[in-house]
Amino acid sequence: MTTAAIIGGGVIGGGWAARFLLNGWDVRVFDPDPEAERKIGEVLDNARRSMPGLSDVALPEEGRLSFHESLAEVVEGAVWIQESVPERLELKQKVYEGLQAHCDAGAIIGSSTSGFKPSELQEQAPRPEQIVVTHPFNPVYLMPLVELVPTAQNTADLVARAKEILTGLGMFPLHVRKEIDAHIADRFLEAVWREALWLVKDGIATTEEIDEAIRMGFGIRWAQMGLFDTYRVAGGEAGMKHFMAQFGPALEWPWTKLMDVPEFTDELVDLIAGQSDAQSGHMSIREMERIRDDNVVSMMRALKAQNFASGAVLNTHDAGLEAKAGMVKRAGDIVDPGQPIVTIRRAVPVDWLDYNGHMTESRYLHAFADATDRLMEIVGCDADYIATGGSFFTAETHIRHIDEAKLGERIEVRTRVLMGEGKKMHLWHEMYGGERLLATGEHILIHVSLETRRPAPFSAEIAENLAMIAGAQSGLPAPDGVGRYVGAPR
Numbered sequence: 026m027t028t029a030a031i032i033g034g035g036v037i038g039g040g041w042a043a044r045f046l047l048n049g050w051d052v053r054v055f056d057p058d059p060e061a062e063r064k065i066g067e068v069l070d071n072a073r074r075s076m077p078g079l080s081d082v083a084l085p086e087e088g089r090l091s092f093h094e095s096l097a098e099v100v101e102g103a104v105w106i107q108e109s110v111p112e113r114l115e116l117k118q119k120v121y122e123g124l125q126a127h128c129d130a131g132a133i134i135g136s137s138t139s140g141f142k143p144s145e146l147q148e149q150a151p152r153p154e155q156i157v158v159t160h161p162f163n164p165v166y167l168m169p170l171v172e173l174v175p176t177a178q179n180t181a182d183l184v185a186r187a188k189e190i191l192t193g194l195g196m197f198p199l200h201v202r203k204e205i206d207a208h209i210a211d212r213f214l215e216a217v218w219r220e221a222l223w224l225v226k227d228g229i230a231t232t233e234e235i236d237e238a239i240r241m242g243f244g245i246r247w248a249q250m251g252l253f254d255t256y257r258v259a260g261g262e263a264g265m266k267h268f269m270a271q272f273g274p275a276l277e278w279p280w281t282k283l284m285d286v287p288e289f290t291d292e293l294v295d296l297i298a299g300q301s302d303a304q305s306g307h308m309s310i311r312e313m314e315r316i317r318d319d320n321v322v323s324m325m326r327a328l329k330a331q332n333f334a335s336g337a338v339l340n341t342h343d344a345g346l347e348a349k350a351g352m353v354k355r356a357g358d359i360v361d362p363g364q365p366i367v368t369i370r371r372a373v374p375v376d377w378l379d380y381n382g383h384m385t386e387s388r389y390l391h392a393f394a395d396a397t398d399r400l401m402e403i404v405g406c407d408a409d410y411i412a413t414g415g416s417f418f419t420a421e422t423h424i425r426h427i428d429e430a431k432l433g434e435r436i437e438v439r440t441r442v443l444m445g446e447g448k449k450m451h452l453w454h455e456m457y458g459g460e461r462l463l464a465t466g467e468h469i470l471i472h473v474s475l476e477t478r479r480p481a482p483f484s485a486e487i488a489e490n491l492a493m494i495a496g497a498q499s500g501l502p503a504p505d506g507v508g509r510y511v512g513a514p515r
């Protein structure tokens with residue numbers, strides 16, 4: 026088990042703790058705030074209900090979380106140390122001095138700083154080469170972006186190790202090659218924030234109207250294509266050059282006040298805080314965090330289906346998790362063919378729930394269909410085989426919904442091959458939550474030629490694998506409920 030030390034367990038440190046823990050790391054926390062344990066516990070509760078839903082495979086077993094009162098203790102055995110103390114340079118520098126007196130010289134010290142350059146953080150440090158900026162985004166347990174900002178003091182090996190560890194946590198390390206105050210992303214955020222403050226101060230828009238302008242429009246575009254690709258498309262067939270010719274001159278017009286910051290008078294703070302209270306004061310911050318998390322997970326899952334932007338990052342992470350979890354992918358991986366094969370292991374994501382607060386009926390079929398796809402892959406009907414023109418079509422399905430599955434619950438599908446001969450495959454799936462039987466799925470599939478769209482015999486490899494599994498499993502008792510029809514006996 027690998028260990029991370031979290032120095033400062035506030036909004037961001039708590040998010041990092043969740044990101045590491047739910048990816049199977051042990052986490053040690055140091056924070057002088059007596060409320061730190063409670064606050065991290067609440068962040069973790071939110072992370073546990075949302076983060077597993079990003080994956081279509083199971084996350085590893087959670088690591089161990091512990092709280093420590095000395096720096097020497099917290100960094101013991103840590104290969105990654107994440108500093109997330111308040112944004113004050115002299116405090117951060119003092120913290121590094123304390124850390125470096127005790128930590129392993131090979132450990133990476135990442136700083137969450139939103140604004141300081143890594144060279145400023147390294148200035149007073151006994152071992153500057155160990156410190157690098159790893160600036161995350163809130164909530165750290167869901168947002169993939171982390172700006173990785175090194176200096177010439179950091180070795181290429183440290184940068185490569187940092188990228189590997191962050192990628193292993195399902196994050197997207199963006200290597201910022203030239204250090205600058207506030208890195209890349211916060212410069213945009215600051216520009217938008219300044220302009221928004223002016224709009225409120227000048228009485229042009231309320232905080233709510235500004236939020237609507239973002240979430241109903243360009244915020245949706247930015248989440249999937251960013252700025253430049255969005256504008257390239259907006260240039261029409263002539264693309265970016267046309268876009269720049271058309272809209273470039275507007276940059277000279279009095280559209281922007283980006284160079285000035287409105288003075289933070291009590292009046293302005295009260296105006297903005299008052300509007301913000303009127304807009305969202307009826308909800309607690311934790312409630313708002315849960316709404317945000319559910320929305321973010323749902324949006325990222327939509328991008329996952331397109332294998333695009335943050336969705337592609339999630340798919341890569343899933344592939345890594347699955348490889349580590351040792352799921353069966355080929356007939357040759359099966360250890361005991363006489364037992365049902367685990368074809369799905371995952372958590373119930375937020376977009377699988379319905380108004381009854383549990384996994385909705387269609388998602389039972391979704392999970393069984395994924396289990397069937399995995400079984401097809403195992404016996405040799407994979408993407409390469411399908412490209413040669415053979416595949417399976419489902420002819421009949423019977424699902425029994427036996428028990429509920431709740432948000433974030435870990436489910437597992439165990440699959441039996443009841444028959445696999447000629448052109449037919451008869452599968453029996455059982456879905457479990459722990460050892461609780463949640464559902465059964467019985468499916469008849471017909472092998473087809475994708476050219477004629479008619480039944481056709483399957484390949485010798487598929488025939489051999491199906492016969493091997495069906496034969497080995499034939500000694501198991503007949504599944505309870507197999508061949509059942511719908512409806513009560515009269």
Ligand SMILES: NC(=O)C1=CN([C@@H]2O[C@H](COP(=O)(O)OP(=O)(O)OC[C@H]3O[C@@H](n4cnc5c(N)ncnc54)[C@H](O)[C@@H]3O)[C@@H](O)[C@H]2O)C=CC1
Binds near residue numbers: 057139160
């Ligand atoms: N809040 C945000 O949206 C983001 C913040 N950041 C950066 O993350 C860092 C932390 O910010 P937040 O989590 O928002 O602040 P926060 O105020 O929520 O948390 C800071 C924590 O550090 C603890 N702390 C204070 N002195 C300490 C010390 N000597 N040793 C250990 N812990 C100590 C405090 O008790 C507190 O729990 C800052 O550098 C900030 O710029 C980065 C990305 C986003």
Ligand SMILES: C[N+](C)(C)CC(=O)CC(=O)[O-]
Binds near residue numbers: 138139161163214
């Ligand atoms: C406001 N902030 C500068 C601390 C924000 C960040 O650093 C990143 C984020 O999560 O928006």
